[in-house]
Amino acid sequence: MHGVFNAKSEDEVSDFIYENYNKKNPLEIVGHNSKRIGRIIQSSHTMSLRSMSGILEYFPEELYIKVLPGTPMSEIESILKDKKQFLGFEPNDLGYIYSKKSNAGSIGGVVACNLSGPGRYKNGALRDHVLGFKAVNGSGAKIKSGGTVVKNVTGYDLSKVISGSYGTLCAITEINLKVSPIPEYEETFLINNINYTEALNIFQIALDTSLEISGACYFPHDNVTFLTLNDVKKDTSALGLRIQGPKTSVLERMQTLKKIFKDKSVIILDLYQTLIFWREVKNLEGYANTEECICKVSLPITNMRNFLKHFEQAKYKYFLDWGGNIAWCLLSNQEVLSQMRIFCLKHDGHLTVLRAKDDLRRNDEFLTNSNPNLRILSKKLKDSFDPRGILNPGKMYAGL
Amino acid sequence: MTLTLPEADATIIENKKTIVQDLKNITTNILHSDDEVKPYETDGLSVYRQTPIAVVLPETTEQVSKVLKYCHDNKIKVVPRGAGTGLSGGSIPLADCILLGMGKFNKILETDFDNRCVVAQPCVTNLAITEAVQFKNFYYAPDPSSQLACSIGGNVAENSGGVHSLKYGTTTNNLMGVEIVLMDGTILKLGGKHLDSEGYDLLGVITGSEGLLGVVTEVTVRILKKPESVRAVLIGFATIEDSGNCVADIIAKGIVPAGMEIMDKPLIIATDNYAKAGYPRDVEALLIVELDGTTSEVDTLIDKVLDIAKMNKASYNRASNSDEERLRFWKGRKAAFTACGVLAPDYICMDGSIPRNKLANVLGYINKLSKKYKLNVANCFHAGDGNLHPLIMFDSNNPVEMKKAEDFGADILKYCVKVGGVLSGEHGIGVEKRELMCEMFNDNDIQQQLNIKNAFDKKNLLNPGKVFPLLHRCAEGGRMHIHKGKDKFPDLPRF
Numbered sequence: 001m002h003g004v005f006n007a008k009s010e011d012e013v014s015d016f017i018y019e020n021y022n023k024k025n026p027l028e029i030v031g032h033n034s035k036r037i038g039r040i041i042q043s044s045h046t047m048s049l050r051s052m053s054g055i056l057e058y059f060p061e062e063l064y065i066k067v068l069p070g071t072p073m074s075e076i077e078s079i080l081k082d083k084k085q086f087l088g089f090e091p092n093d094l095g096y097i098y099s100k101k102s103n104a105g106s107i108g109g110v111v112a113c114n115l116s117g118p119g120r121y122k123n124g125a126l127r128d129h130v131l132g133f134k135a136v137n138g139s140g141a142k143i144k145s146g147g148t149v150v151k152n153v154t155g156y157d158l159s160k161v162i163s164g165s166y167g168t169l170c171a172i173t174e175i176n177l178k179v180s181p182i183p184e185y186e187e188t189f190l191i192n193n194i195n196y197t198e199a200l201n202i203f204q205i206a207l208d209t210s211l212e213i214s215g216a217c218y219f220p221h222d223n224v225t226f227l228t229l230n231d232v233k234k235d236t237s238a239l240g241l242r243i244q245g246p247k248t249s250v251l252e253r254m255q256t257l258k259k260i261f262k263d264k265s266v267i268i269l270d271l272y273q274t275l276i277f278w279r280e281v282k283n284l285e286g287y288a289n290t291e292e293c294i295c296k297v298s299l300p301i302t303n304m305r306n307f308l309k310h311f312e313q314a315k316y317k318y319f320l321d322w323g324g325n326i327a328w329c330l331l332s333n334q335e336v337l338s339q340m341r342i343f344c345l346k347h348d349g350h351l352t353v354l355r356a357k358d359d360l361r362r363n364d365e366f367l368t369n370s371n372p373n374l375r376i377l378s379k380k381l382k383d384s385f386d387p388r389g390i391l392n393p394g395k396m397y398a399g400l
Numbered sequence: 401m402t403l404t405l406p407e408a409d410a411t412i413i414e415n416k417k418t419i420v421q422d423l424k425n426i427t428t429n430i431l432h433s434d435d436e437v438k439p440y441e442t443d444g445l446s447v448y449r450q451t452p453i454a455v456v457l458p459e460t461t462e463q464v465s466k467v468l469k470y471c472h473d474n475k476i477k478v479v480p481r482g483a484g485t486g487l488s489g490g491s492i493p494l495a496d497c498i499l500l501g502m503g504k505f506n507k508i509l510e511t512d513f514d515n516r517c518v519v520a521q522p523c524v525t526n527l528a529i530t531e532a533v534q535f536k537n538f539y540y541a542p543d544p545s546s547q548l549a550c551s552i553g554g555n556v557a558e559n560s561g562g563v564h565s566l567k568y569g570t571t572t573n574n575l576m577g578v579e580i581v582l583m584d585g586t587i588l589k590l591g592g593k594h595l596d597s598e599g600y601d602l603l604g605v606i607t608g609s610e611g612l613l614g615v616v617t618e619v620t621v622r623i624l625k626k627p628e629s630v631r632a633v634l635i636g637f638a639t640i641e642d643s644g645n646c647v648a649d650i651i652a653k654g655i656v657p658a659g660m661e662i663m664d665k666p667l668i669i670a671t672d673n674y675a676k677a678g679y680p681r682d683v684e685a686l687l688i689v690e691l692d693g694t695t696s697e698v699d700t701l702i703d704k705v706l707d708i709a710k711m712n713k714a715s716y717n718r719a720s721n722s723d724e725e726r727l728r729f730w731k732g733r734k735a736a737f738t739a740c741g742v743l744a745p746d747y748i749c750m751d752g753s754i755p756r757n758k759l760a761n762v763l764g765y766i767n768k769l770s771k772k773y774k775l776n777v778a779n780c781f782h783a784g785d786g787n788l789h790p791l792i793m794f795d796s797n798n799p800v801e802m803k804k805a806e807d808f809g810a811d812i813l814k815y816c817v818k819v820g821g822v823l824s825g826e827h828g829i830g831v832e833k834r835e836l837m838c839e840m841f842n843d844n845d846i847q848q849q850l851n852i853k854n855a856f857d858k859k860n861l862l863n864p865g866k867v868f869p870l871l872h873r874c875a876e877g878g879r880m881h882i883h884k885g886k887d888k889f890p891d892l893p894r895f
Contacts, residue, residue, distance in 0.1 A: 061652040062755050084654055114596065125596050127604060128573045141844040149753040151570060151787045151825035153559045153608045154840060155849050155867065160572070160604020169600075181654030204514065210537075210628040212693065249697030300515045300593035325595045348592045367598045373586050378600050380855035385848070396599065 004030075004046045010134065010142060010173040016047055017171060017390075018140025026393050029167040031070055034105030035094050037113055037354060038166050038395040040361045049108050049171065056174065057148075060085055063179050064131055064148045069108030069172045076107055080179055088180040089126045090117035090278075096288040097355050108172050114164030117282035118215040118242070121322040127163035129178045135162065135170035138386025148176045161381070167392040168400070169385035183244035188215075188269035188277055189257045193236040196220060196308045196320075200301065203324045205260065206241050211253045215242030216323040217281050223317045223330075226286025229273055240269075242278060281321060284328055292332040293356045297340060299349035301325055307343060311336070334360070345370050367396055375400075403448040403489075403831055406865040408496040412476055416453045419476065419498070426466045429457035429504065440481065440499050444546075445489035445832055447748070447796060452479065452493035457501045461579060461587060461617040464500070468615065468862075469585030471498055477861050478583070480611040482523055482554030485546045487749060488830025490557065490610045490866055500615060502553055508532050509618070515593045516623055517576055522553020522616045526560070529621065538623040541568035544826065545734060553616040559608030561826040563659040563690075563733075566784030570826065572607040574622045580606060580614035583857040593620060605852065610828045611863045613856040627692035630658070631702055632726045635709045636683030636716030640664060643685035644759035646712035647783045650689065651756070653708060655701055659690040660784035661733050664763065667740070667778035667791070668732075674739035677732030680716040687783065688729055736780045737791070744776065744793030746802075750809045752816030753787045753825035765815050766790050773808045775801065787825035788816065814839050829867045837867070838874035846874065 007013045020027050026043040032050055050070045057066040060083040067076060073091065080086050092115045095103025104110065111133075116125040132146025145158035162169055191202060199218040206213055219226055221237040232238055243253045254268060269277055280286065287294055299307055301324045308318075308327070316331035331337060337353075344351045350368040353360070369375055379400055382389070394400065412419070420432045431437055432454040441449040458464045471478050477497040484491055493499045505521035511532050512519065518529050518540065526547040529540040543562035544550055550560065556578060561570040568574070577591030590603040597603065606613055637643040643662050650657065663671065663686045672679040679686055687709075691701045702719050709717055720726035732739075740747045754762050763779060770777045776793045790812055794805040813823050817839045824833060837846060846868060853860065853868075 059755070059757070061648045062757060063651060114601075116596070120595065124569060124573050127596075127601055128569060137848060141848065143845050143848045144841070145845065145848075147753070147820070147822045147840075148755060149787075149821055149825070150785045151561050151565055151753045151782070152822045153610075153824045153826055153828045154822045155829070155837065155845075156605050156613075156852055157559065157572065157608050158605070158848070158852075160601040160607070163601060163604075164596075164598065165600060181651075181656065184654065207516070208513075208625060210625050210694070212627075245693065246697050246700050248700060249694050252696050253694055298594045298596060298598075302512075302514045303594075322595060349594045350598050352598050369599050371588070373588055374590075374599070374602075377582070377586075377588065377602065377855070381600050381602070381605075381852065384851035384855040 004048050006048050006051045008051045010136065013047070013136045013171050013173055014140050014142050017136050017138065020045060020390055021139050021388055024388050024390065026390050029171050029392055031106035031109035032072070034098065034103045035109055035113065036098050039366045039398065040358060041392055041394045043393070047171065050106065052173065055079060062148065064176055065179055066148065066174065066176045067107050068174060070106045073104035073107055073110060081182070084182045085179045086182050087129060087177065088119050088123035089129050090119035090282055091115045091126060092117045093283040094354070096283045096285045097294055100288045107175055111163055111172060111175055112165065112167045118217065118278055118321055121216060121325070122212070122214040123180065127160050130159040130163050130175065131178050132176040133159055133162060133172055134174035135172045137170045138388060138391045143170065146176065150178060166395045168382060168395050169391065171391070185247040185250045186242060186244040186271060186274050187250055187254055188274040189241040189243065189254060190232065190267040190269055191239045191261060192233055192265045192267070194239060195237065197305065199237070199239050199320065200305050200324050202239055202261065203301070206257065207323050209260070211243060211256060212245070213241050214244045215240065215278055218320040218324070220318070223286070223319055226319065227277065227280055229269070229277060231267055231269065231273060240277060242274065287330055290330055292330050293337060293360065294354045295329050295337065295340070296352045296354060297327040297329055297344060297349065298325060299344060299347055303347040303349060306347065310343060311340065341365070341368055344368055369397060403450070403492070404870060405450065405494050406870070408494065412496040413453060419474070420454050422470060423454065423456055423467060423498070426470065427456060427458050427463045429459065431455040431457070440493060440501065443481070443484040443489060443491040444487045445492070445830065447802070448489050448492050448831060450493050450495055452497045452499040455499045455501050457504050459504045461581065464581045464615055464617055465585040465587050467498070467500060468581055468583055472584045472859065472861060475859060475861065477864055479863050480615045482551035482557070483525065483549055485550040486554060486558060486830065487751065487827040488824065488832040490828055490830040490863070492831055494865060502551070502615070505553070505617065512593065513538070517593055517620050518623055519618065519620045520552055522556070522619055523551045526550050526552055526555055533623050537626045539626050540621055541574055541624055542571050545737065552619050552621065556607055556616050556619060557609065557611045558826065558828040561782070561785070561787065563661055563782060565782065566660065567656050567658045568624070572604060575603065575607055575619065576622055577620035578603060578606060578616050579618035580616050582614050583859070583862045591620065608828070610830060610867050612853055612867060613862070629695040629698040630690065630692040630726060631698050631720050632688055632690040632729045633702060633705055633717060633719045634679070634729050635687040635689065635714045636680045637685045637687065638683065638713065638715050640685045640763050641760040642712050642714070643687045644756070646687060646709055646714065647759070648757055649708045649712060650705055653704065655704060657689050657784060658692040659688070661688045662686065662781040662783045663733060663736070664779040666776065667736055667780055670739040670743055670778060671732035671736055674742060675732040675735040677728055679732055683716055688733060733780065740778055740791045740793065744795065746796040747791045747793045748805055748809055750790045750792065750812050751787070751824050751827040752813050752821055753785070754816050754819055754821035756783065756786045758819040758821070759783065762788065762815060762819060766812055769808055769811055773804045775805055775808055782825070786821065810836060831866055834867055835869050837869050841874070843874050
């Protein structure tokens with residue numbers, strides 16, 4: 001068993017990959033190793049980017065930050081907070097589901113997994129916030145793409161393709177991220193005691209207004225203990241709508257929501273409670289003390305209704321985020337998981353397994369990808385970065 | 401004006417008759433006489449012209465697939481074309497190519513309000529999407545100036561932006577899915593009505609790929625609810641520096657306006673003469689800031705912006721009090737290109753992106769170049785997102801001036817890269833800027849891009865001669881990582 005190579009510079013990353021490219025050695029690339037995500041891979045060598053840590057440039061008025069891949073998320077979020085800025089896609093801190101406590105890992109890992117939280121609905125996904133990067137591809141060549149500006153059509157937009165590529169295309173050595181101002185104020189409109197059909201209707205009505213809802217989630221009654229706030233009732237379902245912006249505007253929009261949903265049982269969470277509520281949603285904190293499989297089901301909103309109906313009798317827990325576009329499911333029955341995957345495939349969606357037992361990670365699919373032509377093109381794309389298939393082989397799909 | 405394109409294959413040109421006959425078995429919509437193909441000889445970059453051997457106008461995805469497969473099997477180059485409004489020459493034909501005109505793909509297939517998206521064929525215009533959903537107060541956010549004419553498929557190819565990109569993003573951030581046909585005829589669906597497809601983000605690579613990777617045959621875009629209130633302010637400054645500082649301060653205060661545009665004095669005068677927008681004529685720079693949201697939010701932010709403007713020595717300000725007045729503020733800016741057409745027989749519109757804080761610096765440099773080349777220039781600038789559009793005026797009947805204008809443009813873009821910007825914000829590289837790619841990228845970077853091209857189009861038949869330099873290596877050989885005296889990847893094909 002070989003040890004872990006701790007790369008300290010782009011040159012070291014390049015030399016190490018080049019050496020293994022020549023020897024055709026499969027390599028596992030890790031950041032802080034905080035996420036047990038993706039398929040388990042068998043590699044003879046491991047390269048860690050943990051030591052490549054630090055903030056290279058941060059210009060708040062230019063709305064970007066340039067960082068090394070091993071930089072802890074906590075460090076980035078803290079420096080941004082000092083300047084009243086944040087990452088608009090609100091990356092999930094998956095430490096809760098893997099190690100029962102906060103551990104968001106490194107920015108490189110977050111980019112590799114394209115992790116986007118509740119902010120995704122309004123602000124876009126992580127991939128929309130990566131402005132440019134430097135990396136070393138599977139043959140050891142140092143490459144770069146993009147820049148630090150938001151408008152850029154200069155060559156193919158590789159920032160998109162490295163986001164969510166789980167380290168299978170290149171080892172990222174530098175990342176430029178778009179940052180956004182933290183909203184001045186925010187509140188949450190909480191509606192209790194509704195079923196999922198009503199919840200999806202409420203999403204539809206609320207998100208069709210001009211109120212700029214920036215978060216929309218729903219917890220059914222059997223999963224609401226997820227939320228720790230005292231003001232959130234524990235015996236009934238809860239739907240949260242977040243409104244952010246200048247305080248007067250937030251208060252005004254809350255009044256409008258009250259008028260629209262005047263017949264509902266409503267609680268308003270203040271700024272302090274809102275921050276806690278959405279942190280718990282973002283980080284799946286309620287799943288911290290569970291061991292079952294966690295998967296993300298992504299479907300067109302109209303198909304989510306059918307999904308929930310279809311699996312009404314199945315044994316699993318879920319909550320909805322992104323206005324009903326995704327369901328975070330907790331389940332132990334592998335048969336149900338397979339059925340869910342098939343449902344997603346048939347209904348213009350997909351299912352990603354975020355946490356699973358090791359045997360499942362070795363033997364089962366992690367992502368959904370049924371179309372053989374898409375698979376062929378994905379393989380060719382992988383080859384274009386990593387011609388000998390040495391970077392995290394099999395992490396996303398068996399044989400890729 | 402001559403343009404170097406990849407060497408034409410004489411056999412293909414000689415076989416024109418057979419090729420046309422074969423393609424007629426796929427679709428009868430084929431134009432091949434000199435008169436018929438003439439209108440397709442150029443696009444929005446009309447200084448370059450070249451007719452193709454034939455123009456094919458398919459009507460279905462299956463026809464696109466069959467045409468591409470036929471061309472793939474017979475090694476015939478294909479140049480795809482949408483509305484032909486592109487400004488970097490991405491749709492300019494090659495002498496030995498089939499031009500694939502997508503003009504008949506002009507229908508909106510579905511307006512899906514429940515999933516807040518529109519499914520459209522690629523030659524539906526950008527504005528038509530908003531028009532199809534505005535009766536329910538929805539709209540499509542990216543709004544390039546050419547939105548009346550440019551096609552949504554072309555927007556995907558160029559990752560088009562517009563004046564509202566700072567807040568609402570460009571095409572890539574508003575695109576949910578596409579159907580594309582690869583050069584070998586494979587039909588693929590990428591993305592859809594769900595968010596964030598897993599697997600490699602091929603949708604992201606296709607967007608802005610300038611028609612080199614596949615032909616888009618269907619597009620799914622996200623639509624947004626119109627904001628409750630939209631207001632704009634006009635702010636005049638005695639110096640460009642003050643206007644740039646004002647923009648930086650607005651952002652530093654945590655305000656993200658829907659749009660921020662700066663025009664310099666020559667453009668203020670030209671657009672005001674043309675559009676009668678009522679702009680102040682005694683200022684050196686005019687900033688338009690548009691804010692949207694709820695009524696009270698917009699009113700609060702307008703006051704904040706006016707305060708920031710005062711601190712930056714604004715000499716003029718006016719906030720819109722009605723939608724008519726707001727649209728009048730924009731009327732001049734939106735007519736910028738047409739207005740410049742009155743000032744000189746020809747102009748070229750450049751398109752670089754720079755960090756916002758370099759605005760005054762870059763505009764100062766452009767003015768120096770204007771004196772050096774003795775050519776007039778007017779500048780408009782999407783200040784919110786750092787996208788600069790200098791309009792260089794010249795007379796194309798004068799070959800010396802034409803060459804000077806091209807050199808002037810190239811110097812501006814090189815400087816944009818030097819200060820930390822990029823070669824193109826929203827017009828793409830096309831043929832116009834391909835030789836400048838080495839200003840931004842080294843051999844490794846370009847090789848990686850070519851490897852991707854190779855993955856999608858192994859025979860390099862789809863829109864060749866665009867985006868990438870025709871040279872064999874970027875000039876600065878020293879940038880290549882040479883390991884122990886050896887070329888590092890001798891087994892890889894080189895461009």
